Amino acid sequence: MYSDIQFAGDRPVSMQVKDYMKRLMITGALQANQKLPSTRELSLLMNVSRNTIVTAYADLVEEGFIYAVKGKGNFVTQSAGGFAAEEGGGKQLDWSERINDMARTAEEHDLMKHGIRAKRGAISFTSIAPDEKLFDLHNVKRAFLDRMSLEGNIILNYGYAKGYKPLIEFLMRYMENKGIDLAGKDMLITNGFTEGFDLVLSALGKRSGHALCENPTHHTAIKNLKMHQFAITGVDMEPDGISLEQLEEKLGSQEYDLAYLVPSYHNPTGIVMSHEKRAETVRMLNDRQIPIIEDGFNEELRYSGAHVAPLLAYGGNRNNGTIYLGSFSKILFPGLRVGWILADKELIDYLESVKRARTIHTSTLDQSLLYQYLHNGNFEKYLKRAKAEYKRKYELAVESCKTYLPLKRLSGDGGLHLFVEFEESFSTRELLQASTEQGVLFTPGDIFYTDGGGRHTMRLGFSRVSDENIVKGIQIIGDAAKVILGR
Secondary structure (H helix, E strand, O other), X not given: OOOOOOOOOOOOHHHHHHHHHHXXXXXXXXXXXXXXXXXXXXXXXXXXXXXXXXHHHHHHHHOOOEEEEOOOEEXXXXXXXXXXXXXXXOOOOOHHHXXXXXXXXXXXXXXXXXXXXXXXXXXXXXXXXXXXXXXOXXXXXXXHHHHHHHHHHHHOOXXXXXXXXXXXXXXXXXXXXXXXXXXXXXXEEEOHHXXXXXXXXXXXXXXXXXXXXXXOOOHHHHHHHHHOOOEEEXXXXXXXXXXXXXXXXXXXXXXXXXXXXXXXOOOOOOOOOOHHHHHHHHHHHHHOOOOEEEEOOOOOXXXXXXXXXXXXXXXXXXXXOEEEEEEOXXXXXXXXXXXXXXXXXXXXXXXXHHHHHHHOOOOHHHHHHHHHHHHOOHHHHHHHHHHHHHHHHHHHHHHHHHHHOOOOEEEOOEOOEEEEEOOOOOOHHHHHHHHHOOOEEOEEHHHHOOOOOOXXXXXXXXXXXXXXXXHHHHHHHHHHHHHHHOO
């Protein structure tokens, strides 16, 4: 004991000694009221200076782990000393019986726990996060220093539930430039898309308990809708977006509390909903007074074609039933957990109170850093560079899929992923097992379907895969698929 301490070179030695002594007390190696070695003795045992031990002991006294007796030395306090197993014991609680349906649903749909994990060196097409090699670190550091020098004492304190005002003002102009009429609308800053979605679902009252969405759709949305106990009805996708014929049929057969839609670079299909379908979809849902939750997923990653306005832009200021959820996580920096909700002022007022009750506010430091980065004009430059790189990878992935995969249909008009469909009798779960054995992973498409379908589909995320591995990985998947098909 004492001589086995191992020091790390990047942390003050006195703190490491203090933490080491704490662990001895907490684990029971040192008992209550036990006398500790003198500062001189311990310095020899640990091969450090006596001043280091004096400092460590002083900190332990201050934190209430030891007490000093004049002329006798230092002793472990009663509460810090190790406890026998029977002290404070009793029956163990069975948590499996105490967990509610929401927690069970979250765990059941947790892909990080139940998905196939990539082994070291594997080629993984499962991620649709941005490539960190493209991150604009120099200008991020500059933005941080700029903001800290201007109001560091403010942004390190509590913020406002609604959000950091300069960022809100910037994002309001940003959304206005997308064609949205801001009259009667307001904004709330959130911890990314997922918190925004959860806040809206928490605030909306249930009348029918039914939600409408595209089929397939974003897995996180399915998970959260189920956690909030919504029954989900999916509407099939066509090459230019949601099927209007099927949408009308579904609307005529059931009442709905909300519709969740991803009109641009849809997750998982990558399809962009046409202008005509956007206008008609908004009209049909507004006529029936069904709130639309619009996911602005990857909206900026357009590689070709004309700009298409968000659903919130359709109908002008008369469209107060669409709730836009925005985030830069898939194009800028996912580590900055900043998203936003743009919606009718009355709804935002309620959501602000829900936000304040739950998380108080989104990190002001994150918000201010993002604001300064955007304000400095860095986003546009970064986006040009990122789009050029992702477009190149996108085209390589498309070419590789067409060359090596025995596919029936390939979709993806932009963004960071492609969606592949095989013959309906084909199982991509079987294909995943075969390709995983050869060190290649992808996301099976069935997790995105609302009705148990999609067993013949898969999503390929290419953003974080090297050129060489895009070609190599897709070829391995294709070869495995041909073996399964007997070709």
